[in-house]
Amino acid sequence: MRAKPRYQELKEMIVRQISSGRLKPHDRVPSENELVESAGVSRMTANRALRELTDEGYVERVAGLGTFVADPKAASHLLEVKSIAAEIESRGHRHTARVISLKKEPADADQARALDLARRTPVFRVLLVHFENGLPIQLEDRSILPEFAPEFLLQDFTLVTPSEYLSDIAPLQEAEHVVRATRAPAEVREALDMERDEPCLLVVRRTWARGRPVTYGRLYHPGSRFELTGHFAPPGVRPTAPQPGLEQKP
Amino acid sequence: MRAKPRYQELKEMIVRQISSGRLKPHDRVPSENELVESAGVSRMTANRALRELTDEGYVERVAGLGTFVADPKAASHLLEVKSIAAEIESRGHRHTARVISLKKEPADADQARALDLARRTPVFRVLLVHFENGLPIQLEDRSILPEFAPEFLLQDFTLVTPSEYLSDIAPLQEAEHVVRATRAPAEVREALDMERDEPCLLVVRRTWARGRPVTYGRLYHPGSRFELTGHFAPPGVRPTAPQPGLEQKP
DNA sequence: TGGTCTAGGCTGTATATACAACCTCCCGGA
DNA sequence: TCCGGGAGGTTGTATATACAGCCTAGACCA
Numbered sequence A, B: 001m002r003a004k005p006r007y008q009e010l011k012e013m014i015v016r017q018i019s020s021g022r023l024k025p026h027d028r029v030p031s032e033n034e035l036v037e038s039a040g041v042s043r044m045t046a047n048r049a050l051r052e053l054t055d056e057g058y059v060e061r062v063a064g065l066g067t068f069v070a071d072p073k074a075a076s077h078l079l080e081v082k083s084i085a086a087e088i089e090s091r092g093h094r095h096t097a098r099v100i101s102l103k104k105e106p107a108d109a110d111q112a113r114a115l116d117l118a119r120r121t122p123v124f125r126v127l128l129v130h131f132e133n134g135l136p137i138q139l140e141d142r143s144i145l146p147e148f149a150p151e152f153l154l155q156d157f158t159l160v161t162p163s164e165y166l167s168d169i170a171p172l173q174e175a176e177h178v179v180r181a182t183r184a185p186a187e188v189r190e191a192l193d194m195e196r197d198e199p200c201l202l203v204v205r206r207t208w209a210r211g212r213p214v215t216y217g218r219l220y221h222p223g224s225r226f227e228l229t230g231h232f233a234p235p236g237v238r239p240t241a242p243q244p245g246l247e248q249k250p
Numbered sequence C: 001t002g003g004t005c006t007a008g009g010c011t012g013t014a015t016a017t018a019c020a021a022c023c024t025c026c027c028g029g030a
Numbered sequence D: 001t002c003c004g005g006g007a008g009g010t011t012g013t014a015t016a017t018a019c020a021g022c023c024t025a026g027a028c029c030a
Helices: A006-019 A032-039 A043-055 A084-090 A109-115 A162-169 A186-191 B006-019 B032-039 B043-055 B084-090 B109-115 B162-169 B186-191
Strands: A059-062 A066-069 A095-106 A122-132 A135-144 A174-183 A199-209 A212-222 A228-232 B059-062 B066-069 B095-106 B122-132 B135-144 B174-183 B199-209 B212-222 B228-232
Touching: A006 A032, A006 A043, A032 A043, A043 A059, A084 A095, A084 A122, A084 A135, A084 A162, A109 A122, A109 A135, A109 A212, A135 A162, A135 A186, A174 B174, A199 B199, B006 B032, B006 B043, B006 B162, B032 B043, B043 B059, B084 B095, B084 B122, B084 B135, B084 B162, B109 B122, B109 B135, B109 B212, B135 B162, B135 B186
Parallel strands: none
Antiparallel strands: A059 A066, A095 A122, A122 A135, A135 A212, A174 A199, A174 B199, A174 B228, A199 A212, A199 B174, A228 B174, B059 B066, B095 B122, B122 B135, B135 B212, B174 B199, B199 B212
16 A cells, blocks of 8 residues: 555645645635546545545535635634634734743743653743733743744744744644633732632643643633633534634635 | 435434443444445445544544444543533543423523523523532533423433433534633532632533524533543644643642 | 526535455464 | 464555536526
8 A cells, every 4th residue: 555545645735735825715726526637546535635624624615616725714623723812813902912931941840740851851931921902811821842942932922922933833733721710829810910819711731742742831811801712513514603703705 | 315414324323322322432333344234335435434433533443453432531622512421430430410400491681692592482491410429510501492302301311411412312513612710600609519719610502403503501610620621633633642641630 | 688597517425346454363383 | 382374354545436416607588
């Protein structure tokens, strides 16, 4: 058998064209029959490639019409890799950030466990507050394996959020999340301008690359000013999306 | 063409067997050839059904060996359709439930908005508490469109959770979630045996069928005894999932 | 001009067939 | 006893073929 299945090669070829920008959202992707011609595969193989790309959110297909590059937003899922800045701006609000600290420091017990390191191994760590229209909305406490992002300490995180920077240098990662309601520690409460005993939504997030954890973040949100939302369409429910603004085709 | 594709019927049949418990984790699922015999489909159709169930995390396949029901945790995406009872049991703990109320009542403003109904339209509503090893872990306040589940009031929800019952009568739905950290209302605090000012994780969930919302639930969890976890692998990262235990509580 | 109908392209599904790769188990030979 | 080598079942992939259903553009007719 081939090293890579042909439907997989087809998928990767198309994804390359999308992520390189040669194919833009709403552009037409070659039809199954065109792929049969150009790639020399059977139509069922082309169909599988395009169908899986549909499931993965890269393209949308309309029977009778064709296959089109999907709008990036359609691909996003609750807690998916998505920057809080983009979210705030997509609400039409203004995002700003303030860096509290940004330095290399020895891992504490928590970081060491999360990143699978020995205690006191040096890690990069940034603490910053995100504001929505001037209101503090998230305290981000993030640690990164230095060898994964050597330039990390040189970034200006008031311009590019850590998530954006990291997803730039390694776009496809795996992530693990834990969501909890907690009482915020005093310093968090202070940074976020929260009332005493105000509930706090804590999202703990780890991302992997090459089989090992490389970043670890604790994201604190004031309960009264923040919520996580998401839409989930399980298997087979293809047409999808009751969601209020349904998007249409050009 | 058939109302439902045959591969879809096959998938639903197998999912029903899994979610009803007739097939347990690690049990063997009928092979492609057995499905060819028993369901009267071609092997490619059986292959597609099983392959998609693999992608969706319901089953795992090993070439040369067979197809097996996946370990539930591997299947679960954060906030996916999954019964809390199954989750508790997958941790090796004991799940029990107590029904506080179960009746038909006119929709209040909140329910009417969520289910897209006129106020005072009758809906079915159940209030129940879920326990993990005797500890209250979730207060479920769920409303259902009567025409969607006419037998709803006749169920014994100490035996089958509303989620399980609903996913039995319509396995594949779309869902929308909102997660918040809140202060629990007094009656919730009492039902869950929570301290005053203890943070509360609230998951609001709506599910759709045939293009309209059919169920609306508010799930309250004591912040000190509950967390949501999830693993996310973006498109193309198929092998997935390190996921060592990051499951314990402060 | 304006409405209707159809041809043709496209996706969606289903089947039969074929071969490769993998795994377990059992049998036979050293 | 131990080891090697198949046999047979299972998944993974690829192809050719067929038909149903959707959509648009353009031909056709009133």
